[in-house]
Amino acid sequence: MALFQVIRFDGPSEALVWKYPKENMNSGSQLVVGPAQTAIFVKGGRIYDLFESGTYTLDTNNLPLLNTLINLPFGSRSPFTAEVFYVNRRSILDIKWGTQVPIQLKDPVYQVIIPLRAFGQYGVSVEDPGLFLEKLVGTSEAYTTDDLVRYFRGLVGSRVTDELAGAITDEGMSFVEASARIAQLSQRIAGRLQDFFNDYGIRLVSFFISSINAPEDDPTVRRLKASLSSRQEMDTLNYNYQQARTYEVLGRAADQLGGDGGMAGVGVGAAMGAAMAELVRQNLGTVPTTQPEAASYCVGCGAPLPPGAAFCPKCGQAVRMAQRCNACGAPCQPGDRFCARCGKALAP
Template structure:
């Protein structure tokens, strides 16, 4: 084999991380040229030996003592000796993309259901220990590309990331739909967790970022969850009573637009007005098909019981509402009218009534124009001053 006077990096592929010099015969006095950001390492009999940093190096006992001991050839002897030389690029590699190939089902501790999640981001790495990298990953291959490293660690990254996200959701009691606020903290934690795995192969994680943790918008389960959350938010803004009222009329309107509307109205009202508006959102069932509100104090009238007599006219706007309602569904005015008492029989009568509905007598008594005392119903003269009720004494 030929003895090479100059050993240098001759590969033009920028994606190569580790490149093996094609020759295998060296001699004392040969020059080894190492580029910036590179290291050259001598490899023999499965051992990674001496390291040379950037610059031009002449092989002598001072710079390759380990190899000198192993080959046991006196310095100055021109007898060639076999050895392999690997060039390692130590520049930081940034913007390596990672992501879940398909959604992974994870339990949402707030919604108490499994949702398909996706995660993606980017990371960077660099060679920290060239000896360890050559021994662990290179072996007898002639080169190792950056893509080889990425492909090797992709499975480790995805497994660690999935397990970490699942644990954080449970420990922090986070919903998958609101976890975005914690991406920065989670990215820092995952960088630390991945360091040991990379260090085993002489590598170091330079940066690790989670760009997004989300759910597929077209997934039926996700759509049901978001619809339920929208209903809950609407109920919180409107208030329980107003929301139940709105849902009632939504059902009635839907029934009127479809054939067999009577059956639909019966089914809709029979289900209870609060469909999809549960106050205890965390206890949702797996399918999220029915989010029930707390049982109201007064149930709305059932479909068979809705009669004209159960409707009352609002004194403010004149529109009709269910008698069970406390407020008008059109203008919001109160529907409960306070009562007064008949001065003759003591029965309760509506405020503003002129005659008692129980005894038939007039509710407002006339006053004497002279002494201002009340006149009994039908009296011709005032019993207090004896003046005539018509105005003459």
């Protein structure tokens, strides 16, 4: 029986799990475990010992398997058999996912069935090497990144479909809004997926949605987008249904006004004027009216004074500023003792 002195990883770079090709070794062998690797000793289909990154000399002190099953005396260097699996724990960050078929979802806002598609990317790493080996690898001599992607492609797609539909329904968001809230949806779905990956000893390193959309050639999508576009145009012009109907009525009334004449025409014209005034009020709001400035007169001769005059152009008397009531602010004439508007006594 050959004795192998050094046990090290010699598998392909894409391998997540690689089985050391020989099962015969001795208790003095050197075990080399690289960075982000875990070496697992298996005997009879059962996991016994795990070694993290480092270099080890296998003996009864650090390999309980030797005492448990082989029963070697302390310090003895004797041959034994076991399987050694290397598990790579590096992160895999470029796994693509997507809905294989559109999600037939009833839009919570528009109440129509919308076929939604979603695409994105996620990353994983092995968190529990022993559980990962038991659940996914078994007795295989190698397990690659491609094997993992193929295994989880359908499972992840199905999970994301269910979680995405549930999130959109729970949040009451339209399919248009969903595409604008990708970050929020990604965070919610990532939490649910982590619970799923825990069963395989896998940690979800990253998850994000890159696109949520609906097929442009779907009849329902085309009709809904056309409707939304028309409504947006009406909103931009500050129209609503009632206003559009008013313009239609005014148009018919104008035709009648041009043909009938007489008092009937006057009545229609008045109605049109009132309707137009109401439309202007709705669209522009209340327009403040400008009050004309009150005229000023000379207290000496009574002649009107031009704006800003300091002396009367008729008699040359200096213009005295009118006193104002402290209570209501109304202008008062010189010599007045009480306000003509509110009746309050004026300050001397």
